Amino acid sequence: QSSGGVLPGKEVFDLHQTDGFILDLTRALADDHKLKIDMDGFRRAEEEHKRKSGVGSWGVMAAGPLDAIQKDSGETEFLAYERTSIEAEVVGLVVDGKRVDEVNTEGTTVDLVLDRTPFYGESGGQVGDTGSIRGASSEFEVLDTQKHTGLIVHRGHLVSGTIKVGDTVFATVQGTRRAGIRRAHSATHLLHHALHRVLGEHAMQRGSKVEDDVLRFDFSHGAAVQPGEILRIEDIINERIAEGATVSIAYMDIKQAKEEGATALFGEKYPDKVRVVSMGDYSKELCGGTHLDNTGQVGLCKIINEENVAAGVRRIVAYTGKRALEQVRDNESLLKEVATALKTPQAQDVPRRVQQLQDELKQLKQELAKFTKASVADRVDAFLSEAEHVGEAQIICKQVDDLDREGLRELADQLRTKGKSVAVLLATVIDGKVALLAAVSKDLVKRGVKAGDCVRESAKIVGGGGGGRPDLAEAGGKDASKINEALSKGADVYRSALS
Structure with missing residues (x-):
């Protein structure tokens, strides 16, 4: 707002x-x-x-110390595209927003800077790497990697030993996680391509989040993507994966990249020299993320959700690689469980069995409705004979224990049809909660008797609320022990309106 x-x-x-x-x-x-x-x-x-x-708090708390480290040691040499492990030198340590020369307390949260690194710092929607940094007498766990004005900052904690500025260490990216991130990032480019094919060129990227075998992709589109379209998009992605097209990287001037048709992210600012990621002859995007060598390495891509996130912006969530395979297997397992519960020998028989059960349920509901109507009819005369008379008007306030809300409506309708000048309040308990229904004949409504007033005041007694039209209103409540008191209150409201 x-x-x-x-x-x-x-x-x-x-x-x-x-x-x-x-x-x-x-x-x-x-x-x-x-x-x-x-x-x-x-x-x-x-x-x-x-x-x-805490995570990312270096951006606020440690900006000064990090700037000082950069001034003393220069920018971090970024080697994440070429390597996943490398020997490097510790050039800066920051603890609690202060620059320190060494850390020797296990569990201490540290922002650690190396002269060069294979770690990718979070940017462009891709999460930062995790991994380890080991020295001769220390072990440091990297829980997140961020960028800070030319520096790559490894945020984590000391596992053991003592780590000092000037130490020679071996930095190693968590390879399995990095591989999953690469699969997901390359798959976002394939998804972007597939969206253009199925929905049109207007379906441009509006944001993304790339994690370990999980991708979230926002794009321009004015309506929900239909199930058939989702299948076509998924088919195109997996066809491109099966082709195993080469993923190539090139560096060029931004002008040349645009002339060659490279897609740029909406709202993103780019330097004069850009990195262009191409897949086959169908995808070319400006991108600084880590990617696969060929599309076949994605393995599998499975779309699991599509939703609206803003006016004209949709979001697709998908899994890749092993995560996608696990999702498919989970779905198969769930389908088998459903088949077993429905007592069908084959999973493909589930839709037929479900339809059969729906038909049976429909028939049972029809039979129940007939029974309810008959059961209600048996009570109408008794309730009318027990009605309180206020002049020519009849007030009926009763608890009915074996009817649902539909049954209450049927009973109220029959009372108004058979009786004359009737004001009704019925109560029952459904799943431990009070259900109230008030109904008033049309002639009494004209005299100012309102079902809404009755049910509203009665509902207060049982700790609930509700309302409706002057001739029909419903409410609920929590305290079933006060139903009689609520019915008495309803009768008082009707008497007052009739006096």
Whole structure:
């Protein structure tokens, strides 16, 4: 919600943090609706989140020390594209926002900087690497990797020993996780290509999140993607995977890249020299992420969800590699469990069996409705004979223990049909909760008697609420022990309206 045409910064940050909205996407949507963003509030919310969460808090707490490390040692040599392990030198350590020369307490959270690294720092929607950094007398676990103005910062904790500035260490990326991230990132490019094929060129990327064999991809599209379209998109992706096309990397001027048709991310700012990732002859994108050598290494891609995230923006979540295979197997296992529960010998018989059960249920409901109607009819005369008379009007307030809400409606309708000038309040207990229904004849409604007033006051007694039309209203409550009191209250409301 906006206040005075300004979107609160905290809400914009929550969209970014929780739902993955890049800031430029929110800006664009805000511009479309002639709204502004409270950027000061956004930055305050961002800093507060970092302070509370710890992860990434170096961006706020340790900016000064990190800047000093960069000034003394220069930028980190980035080798994540070529290597997953390398010998390096520790050039900086930051603990609790302060630069230190050594760390010797196990479990201490540290921001560690090397002169060169094989670790990928979170950017472009791709999560940072994890892994280990080992020295002659120390072991450091990397839990996250971030970028900071030319530095690659390894955030983690000391596992054992003492680590010092100047130590020679061996930095190793967690290879299995990196491989899953590479599969997911390459699959996002294949997904982008497939979206263009199925939905059209307007389906442009609006944001992404790439993790270990999991991808989340936001794109422009004005309607829900239909099940048939999802299948076609998934088919195209897996066809491209099966082709095993070469994934090639090239560096060129941004102008040349655009002339060659490379796709750029909406709202992203690019340097004059860019990295272009191509797959076969069908995909070419500006991208700084880690990728596979050929599309076949993705193995399998399975779309698991498609949803709306904003006006004109949809989101697809998909699994790749082993995670995708596990999802398929989980689905098969679930289907087999359903088949067993339905007592069908083959899983392919499940739809037929479900339809059969639905038909049986429909028939049973029809039979139950007939029984309910007959059961209700048996009570109508008894209830009318026991009605309280106020002039020519009849007040009926009763508890009925063996009817559901539909049964209460049927009973109320029959009482109003057979009786004259009837005001009804019925109560029952369904799954431990009170159900109330009030109904009033049309002639009494004209005299100012309202079912809504009756049920509203009665519901208060049993700890609930409700309402409806003057001639028919329903409510619920929690305290079944006070049903009689609620019925008495309803009768009082009717008497008052009739007096």
